[in-house]
Amino acid sequence: MPIHVPPKPPVFNRAAADSSQASTNRLFWWLQCGGWTASFLLSYLSALAHGKPASYWEVSLSVAGTGFVLTLGLRGLLRRFWELPPRHLVLAMLLPVLLVSALMGGASMITVFRWCGESCKPASPLAYGAYLVNNLYVVMTWVGMYVGLKYYRQLQQQTRQALAADAMAHQSQLKMLRYQLNPHFLFNTLNAISTLILDRDGSTANRMVQSLSAFLRHSLDNDPLQRVTLKQELDSLRLYLDIEKVRFAERLRIDYEIEPECYSALLPGLLLQPLIENAIKHAVAKRIEGGRLAIGARRSGDMLELRVADDGPGSPKFEPGASIGGNGVGLANTRQRLQVLYGAQQSFVASNLAGGRGCEILVRLPFEVGGAPRE
Known part of the structure; x- marks a missing residue:
């Protein structure tokens, strides 16, 4: 739970x-x-x-x-x-x-x-x-x-x-929504660590334990009511992706498409992690060849647009008229957090890409600049 x-x-x-x-x-x-x-x-x-x-x-x-x-x-x-x-x-x-x-x-x-x-x-x-x-x-x-x-x-x-x-x-x-973690991620990570230990790959298992510890400490210690810059969000996201890269190795490929001025934009902490987790679960874990994820951010007027896309088989949940939810909390959690924080000033759109190859999630929220250095 x-x-x-x-x-x-x-x-x-x-x-x-x-x-x-x-x-x-x-x-x-x-x-x-x-x-x-x-x-x-x-x-x-x-x-x-x-x-x-x-x-x-x-x-x-x-x-x-x-x-x-x-x-x-x-x-x-x-x-x-x-x-x-x-x-x-x-x-x-x-x-x-x-x-x-x-x-x-x-x-x-x-x-x-x-x-x-x-x-x-x-x-x-x-x-x-x-x-x-x-x-x-x-x-x-x-x-x-x-x-x-x-x-x-x-x-x-x-x-x-x-x-x-x-x-x-x-x-x-907000705290309840922010502290919800998908148990599947924890179970899969612990199973991967157990497999590495059984295979006597102690160094990789140790690196994975350290990555898991760093990610959990970051997600639980930070104030859930404080916003972070996109630069800080991507840094914390890499803690999570380090764990997943150990699990999937070359099967997981990630592309970043970030406009430089967006690195200082403010957004709720750990907003992208459940979106990436959902994409990995449906577009990478279930396919032998793995998959490719794209993480993008750009400024559109006074709005910040965030994009998470994959090249998987698509999802029936994203068809017109379908509801996002089910037993998971990731996408529903993110949508509810945005609604609580920004009200009508935000949008959350999940859809299948043209041709039935992959899914795309677009998040729009007010563009507000913080103090993080730009890259």
Whole structure:
């Protein structure tokens, strides 16, 4: 079965959580101080506009100061009851909101009476009630803004968590696809090594073991999420081909058709290996005379075109309407990796060559230049 290296579980970042909480607290205090300062200024300037003397600031300040302190208590209740369903939260906060509004009205009434004496006292109990509920709309506005901003912050956090989870799933999928190795390749290589040992060809067997070790170390150690240059990809591909050349000797012939400017182009690591492995399996291993492979790369506008072709008998899988897959993972794996990485900006076309002699796989992806030296 394919080798699957599971991703590491996410590590809870206490520092990030503390930083987020500190940012939320700073935002609250800025809004709390700024909001009640604005309420004080609005009340005071409105009083001046209606002919009140400059000393009326005492009244406006008492109301704003009382509201500043009492809404801190509302904040504590909201945080305590936050996990309740919305309907239950409204019912739980109804009485505290009315109480805070009444206390603010009482502070306003006491300050007004002290400021202007008996002449400001209401003439009826109904007027006293008006004083008590006069600030209800201010308190309800504060609660509405607090709830709205808290929901908004939670939505932002959930969005970030969803994006992080999506990114982790995306990376895990890439790692899974990248670490899948065809067991047939390993079995065939180990069988070839066993045959060499039985034939007492120790030097060749040792060279093959070293080549296999180098290829596996390269394929498993490199970061599957990092792209490589075509030059680096061909270097790693030669590690694989060194193993296959020991197996097939003169039966395996390889031609390279690489445009010089393409050596620095970026592509996913080990992209070509499963394509070459598929060609060797169907066009070389099954034929006594072996076969010839062609590996090409050229630039077409802003796209990089990669070509892997063979001179074998062709494949029914590449006929129009046929699906690529079966029990193997090579071609399907490559196609899925390209889809995950590039979306609609890539293409993967596998077809039989004209005349029924050989197969050809063409891969197109965006041409992006890295830092590898050109040849």
